[in-house]
Amino acid sequence: MTTPHDIKRGVSLYSYQYETFLRRMTLDDCIAHAASLGARGIEVVSEQSFTGFPDVPQAQIDGWFDSLERHGAYAQCHDMFLDVKLYKDRKLNFEEMVTSLKRDLRFAKRLGCRNVRVIVNTPPEVVVACVPLAEELDVRMGIEVHSPFHFDHPWILRYTELTRATGSDHVGYVPDMGMYTKNYPPVFRDRFLRLGATPKIVEYILEAHAARVLADYVLMDVRKLGGNAVDLQMAETLRHNIWSNPRRMLEFMPWIFNIHAKFYEIDDSGREPAIPYEEIIPVLIEGGYQGHLSSEYEGQRHIEDAFEVDGREQVRRQQDMFKRLLGEA
């Protein structure tokens, strides 16, 4: 028996990106698949699922709502980007960034999404400047706390400081579970081996990862061991795919609006070998989390060189795992 909770299931259509790219799934197919698993909260990378962003033709928006309704799903979150490097010779200035985020808040409203995933490179001052509009529209902004960032990284600490000072409950977080990469992902390891990593150095990196050695030290050691470019690339992943403590979410729970349930693989036993959902979900239950677990499959990029990608099967397996861990049926 599981503790009562109010956690909802959903899917980010990012998970079906490979099939969408190859035109093997339409937007309607994606929504239908998620809904068929009971994962009714739909998150969308709008610049992936629609065209002409931000001026998406109304026909596409109508199609979105039709699909949602037909399959018994609903809009949950719009994933926003900030093109600070739109111009080659200069970065967007403050006003331009604010304008960009406001545009996304309105777009989320148009899509019927209550939440916006704010990409992590967005300066906190820009988010703060958009709080009044977010409140007016009743759309919540959550910075994606994405590895190598984590709740205790200076960048996020500063975000917390500045956003909490607003007193608004329309500004918070969308943590990406990639920051809880407890074990080195087998799909990463296998790809580096295919690309020409040195098996003994791969072994060394896996041991160093398990021992939680500082990534900078591992990199220096791999250089000393004469590692090739692929070995170094693999060592670099230790910097970018971090382990931190899922219990750190507890302190921020009232402002966690959505969770990117990042995964690289659900294996035949039904587990994510790298990201320990069996540790993460109890923390969410304990903290009274009321948002979505939004499946975010990111294995495709690690296997596409050698295997058929099957986003549907992977999402199905993760949702099965969620049902089990959430005590459904």
Next chain:
Amino acid sequence: MTTPHDIKRGVSLYSYQYETFLRRMTLDDCIAHAASLGARGIEVVSEQSFTGFPDVPQAQIDGWFDSLERHGAYAQCHDMFLDVKLYKDRKLNFEEMVTSLKRDLRFAKRLGCRNVRVIVNTPPEVVVACVPLAEELDVRMGIEVHSPFHFDHPWILRYTELTRATGSDHVGYVPDMGMYTKNYPPVFRDRFLRLGATPKIVEYILEAHAARVLADYVLMDVRKLGGNAVDLQMAETLRHNIWSNPRRMLEFMPWIFNIHAKFYEIDDSGREPAIPYEEIIPVLIEGGYQGHLSSEYEGQRHIEDAFEVDGREQVRRQQDMFKRLLGEA
């Protein structure tokens, strides 16, 4: 008025290292100076203050106790190192590391120290293996949580997991306040400028630090800006001198045995411009910390190329600040 507390003041003799190196202060002078400030808990880097380690001649140990007694001070902490690279061609094995740490526990006992600072590169398994001896001797082992590590870094999380599983109250932490480098230390900046850093790039690094930009990004930007070797070295310091949240100590307070009150400079206004003791000390009071604030002056290495080092004056200023923040007199 300050909240009642049980925080004690002390000095690590590391603070007087420059004068000790140049034979301008004896061990007795160091102890006398600390005690004269009411900082009676003495921490010692034994391989700096004694000779022949670990077989320090008894005359030196007798001298240590004589000085402590004469000046009204007492032994607080022995700073231990683990020479894993003693042999050029191999690292120490597990048994050798355990033997080394046990030797230090016995040495601490001989010095009359209740605490041992365990250097951060010590594998947690080695510390765990020494718990029975630590309990038998009633000497406590505290890993030095030292920047770039912090309480939420995987290396320290693993240490916590393994050491807390022992259930022992003789194993814990000696946090070094360098991990709370909130502002970029002026003495770092000035030294890099003297060494030939580019003023505009220095300005850029200071701004990026204040904005809490990911250190890897700053490094890449400095490379793109055409930074010279000194500029890159300055950018590297962002990796090694981190800001994290002092409130994270609260969770670990029962196992914090000593604090390295690291400082780079106390300026004429009596403040550490980089490390916010006015934020840190209230957290220690709130958490009921009962150990020492052990002055650890580390400015000498940043100014020795251009200025006279005066460890005594710096320690005096820091201890004055402590008295003020602790509500003494």
Next chain:
Amino acid sequence: MYDQHIIYPGSVRNTDDGAGWQFGARLPYYRGQILSAVEDIAITVDGEKIAREQVRFTVRGRTFTLDELETEYVERWEFGEVAQVSVLRPGGLPAGEHQVTAAVQLRISYLPWSPVTSCTTGATIAPAHA
């Protein structure tokens, strides 16, 4: 990612007007991009590097030089969309087997570097109609 999918399968051919050759190209990224983000499309054919000035990019009926792409802030290369990349070369490629590489460099705003993704494929050019 999407490395192997940049050059659309079977799309390498000489242009109808005899001015050069072309292929269908997809953006190697997980979301559509405004064209100014495309820093380069470097093409190599049979080991020979094509000069940047010889390359044209066409999407939904509009054609750009690579320099023109850099200042196009509205038009997009959508996710999975097949654009046409053409190489000015009178007469096009000679009939027979060729090896074509396309390396796309994108300025991704949240990355401190501009990733290059590259695709190589064999292609057969049919003999011109007599």
Next chain:
Amino acid sequence: MYDQHIIYPGSVRNTDDGAGWQFGARLPYYRGQILSAVEDIAITVDGEKIAREQVRFTVRGRTFTLDELETEYVERWEFGEVAQVSVLRPGGLPAGEHQVTAAVQLRISYLPWSPVTSCTTGATIAPAHA
């Protein structure tokens, strides 16, 4: 750190036995080290690099080659202690002004690299007694 203090002030002189020259040297580190941690003491005089084999290290009456230091696991170079570093060179340095550099490389266990700290000083060699 302690860069400028490696070569003890005024200590550069020819050895009494005429076999070479020497100077007093302090460890550029904040704690004493077991000798095996000393990976190198690279000496340059007037721009000329001294061969490693010509260098000797003497502390508290015991003399080592630099290779011998590497396998000495008990004897120490203490914090602030002045050791003698000598260079085998029959007749020593000619009388007059010289510039001497000593670069000490240490294998510090908790650092992934072996830092080199270097000190350069001018020195006057007095004419030999007639």
